[in-house]
Amino acid sequence: MENDGLILKNIFFKRQNKPILTNITVKIPWGRIVALLGENGVGKTTLLRIICDLNKGYHGVVNLNGVVDEKRKQFVSYSDSLEGFSKKSSLMKIIDFYELGYPDFDRQRAEKLLTFMQLDPEQRLGDLSKGSREKFVITLTLARKTKLYLLDEPLSGVDIFSRDKIISSLIKWIGPDAILIIATHHLNELEQIIDDVMILKDRRLLAYRDVEEIRVQEGLSVEEYYRQLYLEDRRQ
Amino acid sequence: MKFAANIPIYLQVKNLLIQRIIVGTYPLGKKIPSVRELADELTTNPRTIQNALKELITAKIIETRRGQGNFVTTEQARIEDLKQQEIRVTTEKYLLRLRPYLSLAEIIRILTEVDQQQGGPRKWKMMD
Known part of the structure; x- marks a missing residue:
């Protein structure tokens, strides 16, 4: 069994008999930071949830480090919406809960991240602004020491200062061999930290490319390339 | 640091490092910051920093000493x-x-x- 990263092979997924994703095949090597792009409703979140085995009933193979069954779940840190927690819980309480729930949760890293993000552990979840809440989600996600991190829209609705903090944290706290996939509409802000882009359109994978290669070969920014590719595809 | 998005980032990092060497921010024969530190400082991907360094190493402007890190050349x-x-x-x-x-x-x-x-x-x- 191949174990050099994350491999998706012929992934198909239907919801109420309607195809959502068709024939997604891609290989992501260790150490890559990948932006997952596509219009609203194209299936970015669905794909992330398939990868971490939250969406069942897909066809195809998800191979993470050679693990293809549901055991791969334990190697994936997926950003939590925190909806299961009471508004009254303090951030420290939630961290305690995470520490109990995940054996790979690194308490020290979580505390350093809290300081880095300028979050107060005594604060209550319900009192956080949108930006702080997102910073806290990132704190919890990155505090696990694992192979694969999945972030769903970490920058949407977040003020620019929190955005800067979140972006720096992505390179500061993730191990050099881990894979990070970020589903996002904020490509512009992420241009210089990503390795690859993965573009979904009309239920399929339109492109998977190394971003520096795009700049060398096409002389385009990733955003320009993305726009061009999308429009060209429409014309065909 | 904000780099131009349509020019390969590793080339821009390479030019920035050259500039720092010329100006003397990184003096002759001295150690330069690690890949991690540079990635952190410039907010870029570590792989991008490595690609920039690779070119400077090939050009013999920077040399790698095993287990010690990267150093500016000693050749004036x-x-x-x-x-x-x-x-x-x-x-x-x-x-x-x-x-x-x-x-x-x-x-x-x-x-x-x-x-x-x-x-x-x-x-x-x-x-x-």
Whole structure:
């Protein structure tokens, strides 16, 4: 069994008999930071949830480090919406809960991240602004020491200062061999930290490319390339 | 640091490192920051930093010492070459913009004037 990263092979997924994703095949090597792009409703979140085995009933193979069954779940840190927690819980309480729930949760890293993000552990979840809440989600996600991190829209609705903090944290706290996939509409802000882009359109994978290669070969920014590719595809 | 999005980032990082070596931020024969530190400082991907360093290592501007990190070359001549090249490229670019409508004498007069307005040699941290 191949174990050099994350491999998706012929992934198909239907919801109420309607195809959502068709024939997604891609290989992501260790150490890559990948932006997952596509219009609203194209299936970015669905794909992330398939990868971490939250969406069942897909066809195809998800191979993470050679693990293809549901055991791969334990190697994936997926950003939590925190909806299961009471508004009254303090951030420290939630961290305690995470520490109990995940054996790979690194308490020290979580505390350093809290300081880095300028979050107060005594604060209550319900009192956080949108930006702080997102910073806290990132704190919890990155505090696990694992192979694969999945972030769903970490920058949407977040003020620019929190955005800067979140972006720096992505390179500061993730191990050099881990894979990070970020589903996002904020490509512009992420241009210089990503390795690859993965573009979904009309239920399929339109492109998977190394971003520096795009700049060398096409002389385009990733955003320009993305726009061009999308429009060209429409014309065909 | 914000890099131009349509030019390979590793080339921009490489040029920035060359600039720092020429100016002396990273002195001759001294250790430069680690890949992680640079990635952190410049907010870029570590792989991008590695690609920039790879080119500088191939050009023998930087050398890797096993287990110790990366060091600026100890050969003054190499840095001098870089400096001359940088002077040439920058000057040519500058002249290309101004020479079509200014005489050389005018350019020199303006250069002197602006330099003085800016506070002269004191302002620029380099020697004069």
